[in-house]
Amino acid sequence: MTTAERAFERPVTDATVVVEARGLGRTFGLHTPWTTRLVHRNAPRRIVAVDDVSFTIARGRTLALVGESGCGKSTLARLMVGLDVPTHGSAWLDRVDVQATLAGPVDAARALRRRMQMVFQDPYASLNPRWRVGDIVAEPLLEQRLILPAQAPARVAALLASVGLDGIDTRQFPHQFSGGQRQRISLARAIATSPEFLVCDEPTSSLDVSVQAQVLNLLVDLQRERALTCLFISHNLVVVRYVAHDVGVMYLGRIVELAPREELFAAPRHPYTRMLLAAVPDLKGRGRERAPVLGEVPDPLSPPSGCAFHPRCPLANERCRVERPALRSAGVVRVACHAVEEGRL
Amino acid sequence: MSGPLLEVRDLCVEFPTRHGPLRALDGVSFDIAPGEILGVVGESGAGKSLTGAAVIGLLEPPGRVCRGQVLLEGSRIDDLPREAMRRLQGRRIGAIFQDPLTSLDPLYTVGHQLVETLRAHFALGTSQAREQAVELLRQTGIPAPEARLAQYPHEFSGGMRQRVVIALALAAKPALVIADEPTTALDVAVQAQILQLLRGVTQARGAAVMLITHDMGVVAETCDRVAVMYAGRVVEIGPVDEVLQRPAHPYTVGLMASVPSLHDARDRLAQIPGALPRLGEIPAGCAFHPRCPKASPRCREERPELALVRRTRAACWWPMVEGFAAP
Numbered sequence: 001m002t003t004a005e006r007a008f009e010r011p012v013t014d015a016t017v018v019v020e021a022r023g024l025g026r027t028f029g030l031h032t033p034w035t036t037r038l039v040h041r042n043a044p045r046r047i048v049a050v051d052d053v054s055f056t057i058a059r060g061r062t063l064a065l066v067g068e069s070g071c072g073k074s075t076l077a078r079l080m081v082g083l084d085v086p087t088h089g090s091a092w093l094d095r096v097d098v099q100a101t102l103a104g105p106v107d108a109a110r111a112l113r114r115r116m117q118m119v120f121q122d123p124y125a126s127l128n129p130r131w132r133v134g135d136i137v138a139e140p141l142l143e144q145r146l147i148l149p150a151q152a153p154a155r156v157a158a159l160l161a162s163v164g165l166d167g168i169d170t171r172q173f174p175h176q177f178s179g180g181q182r183q184r185i186s187l188a189r190a191i192a193t194s195p196e197f198l199v200c201d202e203p204t205s206s207l208d209v210s211v212q213a214q215v216l217n218l219l220v221d222l223q224r225e226r227a228l229t230c231l232f233i234s235h236n237l238v239v240v241r242y243v244a245h246d247v248g249v250m251y252l253g254r255i256v257e258l259a260p261r262e263e264l265f266a267a268p269r270h271p272y273t274r275m276l277l278a279a280v281p282d283l284k285g286r287g288r289e290r291a292p293v294l295g296e297v298p299d300p301l302s303p304p305s306g307c308a309f310h311p312r313c314p315l316a317n318e319r320c321r322v323e324r325p326a327l328r329s330a331g332v333v334r335v336a337c338h339a340v341e342e343g344r345l
Numbered sequence: 346m347s348g349p350l351l352e353v354r355d356l357c358v359e360f361p362t363r364h365g366p367l368r369a370l371d372g373v374s375f376d377i378a379p380g381e382i383l384g385v386v387g388e389s390g391a392g393k394s395l396t397g398a399a400v401i402g403l404l405e406p407p408g409r410v411c412r413g414q415v416l417l418e419g420s421r422i423d424d425l426p427r428e429a430m431r432r433l434q435g436r437r438i439g440a441i442f443q444d445p446l447t448s449l450d451p452l453y454t455v456g457h458q459l460v461e462t463l464r465a466h467f468a469l470g471t472s473q474a475r476e477q478a479v480e481l482l483r484q485t486g487i488p489a490p491e492a493r494l495a496q497y498p499h500e501f502s503g504g505m506r507q508r509v510v511i512a513l514a515l516a517a518k519p520a521l522v523i524a525d526e527p528t529t530a531l532d533v534a535v536q537a538q539i540l541q542l543l544r545g546v547t548q549a550r551g552a553a554v555m556l557i558t559h560d561m562g563v564v565a566e567t568c569d570r571v572a573v574m575y576a577g578r579v580v581e582i583g584p585v586d587e588v589l590q591r592p593a594h595p596y597t598v599g600l601m602a603s604v605p606s607l608h609d610a611r612d613r614l615a616q617i618p619g620a621l622p623r624l625g626e627i628p629a630g631c632a633f634h635p636r637c638p639k640a641s642p643r644c645r646e647e648r649p650e651l652a653l654v655r656r657t658r659a660a661c662w663w664p665m666v667e668g669f670a671a672p
Contacts, residue, residue, distance in 0.1 A: 068532040068533075069532055178621075209388075209561065209605075210617045211388070212603070212605075213614035214616045220613070235533070236605075237533075237607075238605040238606065238607055239605050277607065279533045280533060281533075281563060281565055281566055282562070282566065283561060296532075296534075296535055
């Protein structure tokens, strides 16, 4: 089966949608002391980290969200698994409102938690340094009361084997393992309760390329074997190519382009997506200077008017400075850009 | 001046432990010519940063250089007394580190730090130093440099901060610049800007640069030559296009194949089995042999030295010689 066939193997219909974000938004207040505010007469300041984000992920597929630091991708990941509370909108797993369920009766909340798990960026910070590896991997199973303590060693060994860590000493501590091994341990912990939905927040960005290749391949294998539905967060468009079925590009809290992987890489629509692709270093060597990229991500405390990307956009005109573009469908692709809509591209 | 600006000869670094010394760098040799950028790549723990620190005399004790020489413009600098070395650092050697926020003092304005640096190295009045500071910021592409002088590091974005760090490193017009992962903390878009800047300003001044990175893409578009390190040794060194397109050492081949690419026909990344050995457990013979697809009995016993393969030099008994197509 070719890549393209696999990407479109399962058509997105309502029946297969497991994960959904509906108009998700998260605003953080900056807590300036009230005396300072009084003296300087400042209004309370707010950062809109995630702004009106909607998407669906069909069962067994992977959606990757890509963007520069500060674009709100990690906040979005945390909202999807209920680690943070949205200020607008809601996250859904299999027609269950994540936030409402976690706030509700304990049993229902625990049942929902079993079904969604997360892998974090830093394998040095996300594993408790005082716990033995065996205890770390067994913890979700015991917490969920899926096994008895006596059954733990066998299950832990099986889980570690499934992430390529056969025969390691489970009485060792995280610091006795390398970064790649630690990220495998994080993965073993995440798949312990057989979740349906896995969120990976930059799982390989702290790893070396050769180790990154091992972990990415493992992730793809696990996803296929277990029919996991994945949300994969990354700042690296190239990495996403190897794991995602669909790709969303985020800029300053909003999704600006959402497309099947093949489409996005073959024909990027949004000027920001094009800029990100042009900025990818080319191994075919020097001579090709990377397209000069204009400016940096603006301060989220004072976002630009209209389209947030307009100060860096070569195609910006008066309308872009005033009116914020909505995410519009164009075939299988959704883009939020006036230039694309008007055919100025 | 003819000949290399920096010569590193058979450099070894050891860390004493209770169980005897651990050798972290073992016989590292390379040259950098004036105006040349040498990339040093390898996985974390391969000894890249340690090489940089040893060259500029910033090894953290208890690590120590136990053998070898470092020559800057023909004279040894590895055995200089502390005070002489300190004068050399900053004046003849500039350093740029990964995290711009920790390289700048948060309590002083950017202007203060630049003026201070300039006056430490040159006999300048405050106003002259200020003018030069403005000029430095302008050269590193910071808009409105006069206004920026009065600002503190936290008022700069990540990319702008790294520009300030580059301006500081170049303030004393050093002959050698050591850049240790200068763009790792930055977004790809900003990374491209900073690399172009680094290349531009160092070439304009004819400074030699040692660029330490784990990112092959950074090497591909910035460096003239590249040294690949594995387990404390240089396993391959040569011109960038040769090493990246037609690598001779199996480790470089594996490393190149595991780099994700936009124009990759494959659906899956190639991976090198296993992991970098720990310092105390470096295998005998060729350190890469347990992970190498071409390992032979000879590789397990005898350690290969760097030898010419086409236009690159590789430390391997069975280098990729002919008919190898880069991934």
